[in-house]
Amino acid sequence: MIAVIKGDIISSRTIADQRVWLKPLQELLLQWGESPNTWELAWGDMFQVEIEDAQYALLKAFQIKALIKGIQVSDERGQKRNLDVRLSIGIGEKTYSGSRVSESNGPAFVYTGEQFDTLEEEHVNMAVKSPWRLFNREMNLFLKFAGKIMDSWSVSSAEIAHLILENPDLTQTEISAKLGIAQSSVSARWKRSSLQEILELEDLYRYKLKQRLNDYSG
Numbered sequence: 001m002i003a004v005i006k007g008d009i010i011s012s013r014t015i016a017d018q019r020v021w022l023k024p025l026q027e028l029l030l031q032w033g034e035s036p037n038t039w040e041l042a043w044g045d046m047f048q049v050e051i052e053d054a055q056y057a058l059l060k061a062f063q064i065k066a067l068i069k070g071i072q073v074s075d076e077r078g079q080k081r082n083l084d085v086r087l088s089i090g091i092g093e094k095t096y097s098g099s100r101v102s103e104s105n106g107p108a109f110v111y112t113g114e115q116f117d118t119l120e121e122e123h124v125n126m127a128v129k130s131p132w133r134l135f136n137r138e139m140n141l142f143l144k145f146a147g148k149i150m151d152s153w154s155v156s157s158a159e160i161a162h163l164i165l166e167n168p169d170l171t172q173t174e175i176s177a178k179l180g181i182a183q184s185s186v187s188a189r190w191k192r193s194s195l196q197e198i199l200e201l202e203d204l205y206r207y208k209l210k211q212r213l214n215d216y217s218g
Contacts, residue, residue, distance in 0.1 A: 001054050001091060001092060001093060001108070001213055001216070002050060002051060002052055002053075002054055002091075002092070002093070002094050002106075002108050003050075003051040003053075003054035003056075003057030003089055003090065003091050003108060004048060004049065004050055004051070004089070004090045004101075004108045004109050004111075004112040005048070005049040005051060005057060005060065005061055005064070005087055005088070005089055005090075005112065006046070006047070006048050006049075006087070006088050006090070006112040006113060006116045007046070007047055007048075007049075007064060007085050007086055007087040007088070007116075008045050008046040008047070008085065008086050009021055009045040009068065009083060009084075009085055010083070010084040010085060010086060010125070011084075012044065012045035012083075013044075013045075015073050015083075016073075016074065017073075018044075018045075020071055020073055021068060021071050021073075021083055022041070024067055024071065025041075025047070025064070025067065025068070026041070028063065028064065028067055029047070029049060032049065032051070032060065033050075036099070036100040036101060036102070037099065037100065037101060038050055038101060039101060040100055040101045040102050042102060048101050048102060048112075049101070050094075050101050050104065050108075054091045054108075054209060054213070055206045055209055055210060055213075056206075057089050057091065057128075058089065058128070058201075058202050058205040058206075059165065059202050059206075061087045061089055061126060062150075062161075062165050062198060062202060063162060063165045063166060064085060064087060065085060065087065065125075065126065065150055065158075066150075066153070066158045066159075066161040066162035066165055067158075067162050068083045068084060068085040068158075069082055069083065069084060069085075069150065069153045069155070069157075069158035069161075070082070070153075070155055070158035070159045070161075070162055071083045071155075072155050082153075082154065082155045082158065084125065084151060085125065086116070086119050086120070086125045086126070087125065087126045088112045088113075088115035088116035088119060088126075088127055088128070088129070089112060089115070089126075089127070089128040089129070090107070090108045090109060090110065090111030090112025090113070090114075090115060090128075090129055090130075091108060091111065091128065091129070091130035091131075091209070092106060092107030092108035092109075092110070092111050092130065092131060093106045093107050093108060094106040094108055094109070095107075107131065111129040111130065112129065114129060115127050115128065115129035124140075124143070124144055124147055125147055125150075125151055126143050126146075126147050126150075127140050127143055128140060128143065130209075130212070131216075132212050135208060135209070135212055138208070139205060139208070142201055142204070142205075143201075146197070146198060146201055149193070149194045149197070149198070150198070153193060154192075156189055157189055157192050157193035158193070159179065159189075160175065160179065160186065160189045160190060160193060160195070161193050161195055161198065163175060163178060163179070164190075164195055164199070168199070172186045172187060172190075
């Protein structure tokens, strides 16, 4: 079982300089593998990423979310806003390996595409689809609530979320030094971003998925 993340940058066509999000996203994805066999950017603002271990797919989706939400841009009217991203996660088998991730196939790729197509209609920016209906129902309910928090992240909240999601063992003192802010500000940002609840959801996802995978392989 693998996972495939499919995403796109929301309202990217209103951004004057696409490099503001493109370069940071490329740098993040390069940490996970090479393009185009592991990840690929296509169609201007869309991308697809293959995750070898499905148990870490939600963590990586959260990392993408925090990275993009932490980028502030000016639109065509000169108004500032922070970016956002839609993400679907498909969990399943890979039955064909192409030279590009967009050419590979199998249930994981089908699921992520099907789920992605429903995001806008369901008014959510992150969802998961797997072979297990109850797992999908539970996780997507949790993600719907978590999404309301993450969608409202400010740039500063997203910045600390991205740092912690990449370095979960950092202390508040170390975070303070890295961001160049007071430790009291670290604590305040942590609370405003509901980061503890986000981390607990990611842990719950891994626990529930591991149970499903054990049943599947057993």
